[in-house]
Amino acid sequence: MTSRRRRPNRWRNERQIRAGTVLLAAVLAIALPGPWLAPHDPNALIGAPYGPPGAGAWLGYDYLGRDIWSRLLAGGLSIFWMSIAASILALAAGAAIGMLSAYRKGAVDQGVVWSTDVLFAFPDLILVLLVVSMLGRAPWLIVLLVAIAFLPGVIRLSRGVTLGIVEQEYVDSARMMGFSSAHILLREVLPNMITPLLVQFGVMLTWAIGMLSGLSFLGYGVAPPAADWGLMINENRAGLLVQPWAVLAPVAMIALFALGTNLIAEGIGRINARIEEEA
Amino acid sequence: MATQAGAPPSVGIVDRWQAARLPLPGWFPWLAGRLLAGFGTVLAVSAIVYLATLALPSDPARVILGPEATDKAVAILREQLGLNRPIAVQYVDWLRHVAVGDFGNSLDSNVPAFGLVIERLGNSIALMIFVLLVTAPAAFLLGVAMAVKRDSRFDRTAMTLLIGFKAVPPFAIAVALILLFSTAVSILDPSLSPFAQPLYLVLPATTLLLLVLPFLTRLIRASLTETLEADYIAAARLRGLPERRIVWRHAVPNALPPVIQGFAMATRMVLGGALIVEVVFSYPGIGSALNAAIETRDIPVVQAIALLTAIAVVFINLVADFATVLLTPRLRTTTRPRLRSGTGARLRLRAGGA
Numbered sequence: 056m057t058s059r060r061r062r063p064n065r066w067r068n069e070r071q072i073r074a075g076t077v078l079l080a081a082v083l084a085i086a087l088p089g090p091w092l093a094p095h096d097p098n099a100l101i102g103a104p105y106g107p108p109g110a111g112a113w114l115g116y117d118y119l120g121r122d123i124w125s126r127l128l129a130g131g132l133s134i135f136w137m138s139i140a141a142s143i144l145a146l147a148a149g150a151a152i153g154m155l156s157a158y159r160k161g162a163v164d165q166g167v168v169w170s171t172d173v174l175f176a177f178p179d180l181i182l183v184l185l186v187v188s189m190l191g192r193a194p195w196l197i198v199l200l201v202a203i204a205f206l207p208g209v210i211r212l213s214r215g216v217t218l219g220i221v222e223q224e225y226v227d228s229a230r231m232m233g234f235s236s237a238h239i240l241l242r243e244v245l246p247n248m249i250t251p252l253l254v255q256f257g258v259m260l261t262w263a264i265g266m267l268s269g270l271s272f273l274g275y276g277v278a279p280p281a282a283d284w285g286l287m288i289n290e291n292r293a294g295l296l297v298q299p300w301a302v303l304a305p306v307a308m309i310a311l312f313a314l315g316t317n318l319i320a321e322g323i324g325r326i327n328a329r330i331e332e333e334a
Numbered sequence: 335m336a337t338q339a340g341a342p343p344s345v346g347i348v349d350r351w352q353a354a355r356l357p358l359p360g361w362f363p364w365l366a367g368r369l370l371a372g373f374g375t376v377l378a379v380s381a382i383v384y385l386a387t388l389a390l391p392s393d394p395a396r397v398i399l400g401p402e403a404t405d406k407a408v409a410i411l412r413e414q415l416g417l418n419r420p421i422a423v424q425y426v427d428w429l430r431h432v433a434v435g436d437f438g439n440s441l442d443s444n445v446p447a448f449g450l451v452i453e454r455l456g457n458s459i460a461l462m463i464f465v466l467l468v469t470a471p472a473a474f475l476l477g478v479a480m481a482v483k484r485d486s487r488f489d490r491t492a493m494t495l496l497i498g499f500k501a502v503p504p505f506a507i508a509v510a511l512i513l514l515f516s517t518a519v520s521i522l523d524p525s526l527s528p529f530a531q532p533l534y535l536v537l538p539a540t541t542l543l544l545l546v547l548p549f550l551t552r553l554i555r556a557s558l559t560e561t562l563e564a565d566y567i568a569a570a571r572l573r574g575l576p577e578r579r580i581v582w583r584h585a586v587p588n589a590l591p592p593v594i595q596g597f598a599m600a601t602r603m604v605l606g607g608a609l610i611v612e613v614v615f616s617y618p619g620i621g622s623a624l625n626a627a628i629e630t631r632d633i634p635v636v637q638a639i640a641l642l643t644a645i646a647v648v649f650i651n652l653v654a655d656f657a658t659v660l661l662t663p664r665l666r667t668t669t670r671p672r673l674r675s676g677t678g679a680r681l682r683l684r685a686g687g688a
Binding site for chain 1: 509602643
């Protein structure tokens, strides 16, 4: 009975991951080699503002007369590396803090929980916007701030998982065998939360794509005249009715990118939930 | 757990209260503690906001006097504004004023920043309440329907759509909506109040709805799915109760408490999402006000908005925690409710949310 009900589920999950991978691969095939494939310099003024698509530029020209296709090709790299960097940073720092905090317990743990509450009080973009607008828009600063905004979520996750694991008998036995705390955390606790962390990584990647492109869109991300998808949406918004694809192309790229990472995260998450159910 | 219940009760504040026969419920100390922690959080938030805005590359005195002012005049104004005192002293002084709603005058328009923000806050809150009033019942019905018919074609189609809307950033949806309804948008008169022109409210509301609906719906679906697998539901089925009654009278009430926490999360998401959505649709709320204030380096307004939104988030979380405790008998009767490690977090994970 149970096995019969689960079979379509598993098939769907694999399809979910496969669809996500295809989407992600398609977006990355444009974003990664894009800057080198661009037929024109993405910053060169080579056509009439809002010029229609033609032989030289099959997506037309943007509000300054730059080739939209070239800017689209060149504009994905920044959001790609920044979203990955921010997610990895948040994942590494958050997992370490959460694990240590749950393992230590006591005042340290209370302090960490309270700190996550403080960070959590700022709705997503506000903290990032606050500091970026004040300190400038250096890419590393944006990455750092997005990572800080994600930190409470990862800390709560890894802390919760660790709290459950340190009560297990195998952790007790490792302790009694005289293994160091570092050994217990890295060899006994960490392997148990690889999958939840992986899911969280995918979810964060999706958020990071939204936040980073949103920041560029508001004008606090990558500085113009750089080619960047979020920035392109903002730049060409005034001509939305004249030349909708100048806006729609980057919107579609961001949406497909986020959708791809999210589908993969969803798929892994469901498989993980099922493994836990079966265990 | 069993040993804890059997152990002799320790003499704590609670027991002394009960001994004094004060009519206080068992969770009261917990609530007092949460209120205190919430207050501490707000204090820390205020310090972060103050420090972050201090780091402004421009000098407030310079902003007020303009680029033509002499260095001497700027120095005198710095002295008058108290900008030469130690940061800690300035912060305490600022906090004392903020506590009574005095954030100082807006550097841009020279009217009290607090009044300015409160005016915009009203618009934002109206938008958010509208969004949540539409989203909550929609998410509830959809979530229940999906859980009841889980793994059916309906469930799978709805799930795919929800995953799609969840992944796409709100401003991308907003731009697409503008394009779809561009003729309608051009009819709108920005000089009129948004409430005089319902369409002005509909597009930003739709965008925010698409932002939170997937999250809430999936939370409800996950919570109800888990409840429907409980033994007492199987027992009710075996007793031959009609399925409708099982779902609505047995499962749904028990599936709801974890969702309350999700509702608080949704409110926070709407608050954060409103920032970009308001800018896209030039909706006169705190989001567009914050954007404008940051552009003009209007520190008092930025401080007021950042602090007020953070206080709102802390407050909403407190209310959600309190509501969860009141609605869950198991938590209501204990003296130390533990919320964090409960089902809420696990369901959130299963639902793929934050």
